[in-house]
Amino acid sequence: MTAGASSAGGWPAGLLLAYYGDDFTGSTDALEAITAAGVPSVLFLRLPTDEMLARFSGVRCVGLAGSSRGRSTDWMDAELPAVFARLKALGAPILHYKVCSTFDSAPHVGSIGRAVDLGVGAMGGRWSPMVVGVPRLGRFQMFGNLFVTVNGTTxxxxxxxxxxxxxxxxxxxADLCRHLARQTARRIDLIDMAQIRAGAADARRAALEGDDTxxxxxxxxxxDTLAEAGRLIWENRGGCLFSASSSGLQYALAAHWRRLGLLPAQPGLPAAVGVPQxxxxxxxxxPVTAAQIGWARTHGFHTERLxxxxxxxxxxxxxxxxxxVEVARTTLGRGESPVIYSAEGPDDPHVLAFDQTAGALGLTRADAARTVGTVLAEIMRRMVEARLVRRIMVAGGDSSGEVMEALNAFAxxxxxxxxxxxxxCRAWSDDPLYDGLEVVLKGGQMGPTDFFTTVRDGLPAAPVLATGRSAVA
Structure with missing residues (x-):
């Protein structure tokens, strides 16, 4: 059945999902999850106008990249209602507030609880499901506790x-119910592993829903539990549903749709081809990014500390x-690829001294961190505008947001x-200099040690499956 199916067992007409990403790397993670499954999707970098939307009339999922993960609750109160209202107006039955799969948040910054309160206020509904586990990314939730795999250890x-x-x-x-309760007074409940395995998830969900959402x-x-989460949400979406979830929501919905025969049985993306630099x-x-920088230093990259x-x-x-920028220009001129970085792991002496460095200049940590992001963004902007390179990568969620805001692209x-x-990713812009620019936005925990080399050299010419492996592996 095609994406436009509207029979009782198929997809409804129009958008299936709209989402706001609380940082730019998470936004592209969600975009990958739904696109790789076979659902045409686009990620906007600013609130889309009707004219912008018209250029992507065939998509079934629309995302908007944001920066709320590093913002205060006052900022959320001022900015998110208009964002949610615009996304709701697109008509998708589910509005997704995409959070990091490590759930990093606090009552004073990046509050997921505040986002839920604002989102439920915009969308309504009798429950607000939350999916955080993403097996493909090594994120597992059991009895409400989140586990994360790093370098083979969970x-x-x-x-x-x-x-x-x-x-x-x-x-x-690690108990996400407890962690979230610090950020909202809203009722928080759980459909746990034992209830799912016992076939009691539907009854549990029905018992939990209420006017207090x-x-x-x-x-x-x-x-299996991923697909079951997708089924629970899709079958009980009603006319409108708000969900603060990781990209696990996209993976869950796709897993359910795949079992219904609405999506390819073996989803995937074309493999990236290599470029010279x-x-x-x-x-x-x-520390994941630090290891990647160390690898790059000995494999044809020039690394330069900011x-x-x-x-x-x-x-x-x-x-x-x-x-x-001049270091980057010289590096590219001799056939290497530049890496400009501000930190090399959490134990980097420059990281440990960051508060002291910022304080000496009269800056708070938050202001100083944002300044570093804007400096990295300006460095990248000048490299692109000097036509030095057509494939770029940014490591770090906040830095990714600053860089993309500095570049003249809208999607x-x-x-x-x-x-x-x-x-x-591929950038869309009305400026030919930026249109078609190839972009990788990498969260700090993402990618193997040799990832910088992979971004440069590409992958074997076989589809990249939902597991992250080549079809020939």
Whole structure:
């Protein structure tokens, strides 16, 4: 059955899903999940006008990339109602607030609870399902607790080597019901693994729904529970439903639709082809990104540290930007790919001294972090506008948002697969300089150690499946 099916057992006409991503890397992760499943989709970088939407008349999912993960509740109160109203007006039955699959959030910054309260206020509904587990990305929720796999080892979230000591939103609670309860007074409940396995999920859901629109987390441990979560949500969406979830929501819906025969049995994306050179900027403090930078240093890339003291100082900022752009120009001229980075892991002395460096210049941590992002964005903008490179990568969620806001593009779609959660995207712009620019936005935890090389060299010429493996693997 085609995407336009509207029979009782098929898809309704029009959009199936609209979503807002709380950062740019998570937004492309969600875009990849739904596109790879076989659902035509587009991600807008600003609120879409009717004219912009008309250019993508065949899509069934529309996303909007945002920055709320690093924002205060006051910012959310001021900005998100208009965003949710615009997305609701598109007519999709489900409005998804896409959160990070490590659920990093706090009452004062990136509050998922505040987003739920605003989203439910916009959409209504008698329940607000939440899916966080994403087996493909090594995220598993069991009895409400989130577990995350890193380099083959699975950690409970509060013992995760990075997220448990995140500099802004340290995750000290793996029980997502408890963690979310710090951020909202809304009723929070759970459909757990035992209830799903016993076939009691429908009865449990019916018992939980109410006029107070509770948040209902759904355990996801494997592909079967993922598809069951998708079924529960799709069959009980009503006319409008709000869900604050990771890309697990897209994977869950796709798994259910696949079982109904509405999507290909073996989804995938074309494999990315190689290019001679790429340009990378990184604001990520993750040890995963640090290992990737270390790999790149010994595999044909030139790595150049951003001088934070100069970048944060208005008196030295322009000189530091000009210096790093010239380093990039020289690097590309000799056939290598530049990596401009501000941190190399959480134990980097420059990271440990960041608060001191910022304080000496009269900056708060949040203001200083945003300044680093804008500096990296300006470096990348100048590289693109000098026509030095046509494939770029940004590591770090906040940095990705700053870079994409600096580039003159209004939308992204998926060009090819690279690694789970970090696809190769294609930019849409009315400016020929930016139109067709190839972009990879990589979250700090995403990608194998050799990922920078993969972005440059591409993958074997076989489809990239939903597991992240080549079809010939």
């Amino acid at each position: 950690y409970r979230l509060d013992r995760h080597p990075t997220m448990s000591r995140h500099p802004v939103t340290p995750m000290d609670e 509770p948040v209902v987390l759904i355990d996801v441990m494997d592909e 790429i340009a990378v900027v990184s604001g990520s403090c993750s 001088d934070l003291s100069r970048a944060l100082d208005p008196a030295g900022r322009e000189a530091e930007i000009a210096r790093t 992204l779609d998926i060009a090819a697969g690279l690694a789970p959660g970090a696809p190769l």
